[in-house]
Amino acid sequence: ILADNNARYNRLYSQMVEIVDELKRRPGDGRRGLVGLYGFPNVHVRLKAAIHTLAVAPVAARKQLELISEMNWFPQTADAFGMLRAIDRGEYKPT
Secondary structure, eight states: OTTSOHHHHHHHHHHHHHHHHHHHHSTTOGGGGGGGGGGOSOHHHHHHHHHHTTTTSHHHHHHHHHHHHTSOOTTHHHHHHHHHHHHHTTSOOOO
């Protein structure tokens, strides 16, 4: 998005959603494997991994969101902060 390549981002986003849905359907919920991405160099990857693991690793995912929200790396910082706020207010329930 920062490179103004919205078409590529949209395509990759759709692929990410398909992958996460497939992982969720797998026995034992394969989303746990995304926890390994918490150390990935790209902040956006870490953000998405944290959001998609909130239901299966809530403490670790929340910690990751807190770290990102303190980074001053936008827009990911704002997204992480907003997600934490939504969770705390009960507006978002991880499934």
